[in-house]
Amino acid sequence: MAHCFGLIGCVIVLVALLEGSAAQTTHIVLDNQGWIIPTAGASAYTNWAATKTFMVGDTLVFNFANNQHDVAEVTKMAYDACTATQTIGPILMNAPVNITLTTPGEHYYICTFTQHCSFGQKLAINVSGSPSTAPAPPMTTPTTTSGPTAAEGPTAGCPPETSGPTAAGGPTSTIPPNSASVVACTSRFLVIASMFIMLML
Known part of the structure; x- marks a missing residue:
């Protein structure tokens, strides 16, 4: 029984790590x-920004004494x-x-108090799009395959990396996996595997 709970604990930790890998950062x-x-x-x-x-999705935190500083986002020209x-x-x-x-x-921030910006209280950063906002990879034309369907396997709902021959006998096509789908499918697989282990013990 202790061995079973140990395996379940490992699975839960691994799933949490996988799902938290895309967490936002506070700067x-x-x-x-x-x-x-x-x-x-x-x-x-x-x-500092370099x-x-x-x-x-990240957050900037500006800590300062009230009535001594402020924060304003401006254009590059104003910056x-x-x-x-x-x-x-x-x-x-x-x-x-x-x-x-x-x-x-590009995002630009300054302090508007007299001469503070001129003395160097100004921040310029370059923000990249997060993985969750990236467009999904293009999908190829669905193909027909023989044998068990995807829903019968332990990773039901997961996008395959390659599909079988087309109905017309054409070459196989490759479907690049979406990173979010891969994480979700891995999580589902681990949960199903832990349930299977529990049943076997």
């Missing part, structure tokens, strides 16, 4: 220093010129400011 801007006029110079935020990978006459959205003044990245591409 504390400039780490412990927070959103400040950088003492290391204007390159402090550039150097060590990070930003994905759609370069350190002007806040036209911001993208409202100026955020209550710390901590949490900004969820919803679109890929």
Whole structure:
């Protein structure tokens, strides 16, 4: 019985790891220093961002003292010129400011307090699309196969990597697996396998 529970525990942990592999990341801007006029110079935020990978769904956290700083998203032109006459959205003044990245591409943030941006309190990041937002791979024309159907196997509902000969006797076609489907299918397979092991013990 103890052996059975041990196997179940391993399966549960593995499934959790697989399903959590695409979890979003929270980035504390400039780490412990927070959103400040950088003492290391204007390159402090550039150097910090260069060590990070930003994905759609991630969150930026700006920690600062209220009434001493704020956060505004601006265009690249405004970022370069350190002007806040036209911001993208409202100026955020209550710390901590949490900004969820919803679109890929370049994003620019500055502090609008007098000369703070000119002194280096500005952040530029490049956001990549998350795997979940990537378009699904193209599917080829369905083919007919002999033998057991996909629903009869332990990985029912999983997309096969290759399909059998077409009804017209043509060559086999390859269907690239979708990464999200692979994770889901692996999870289902592990759950089914653990149930099978429990029945056998």
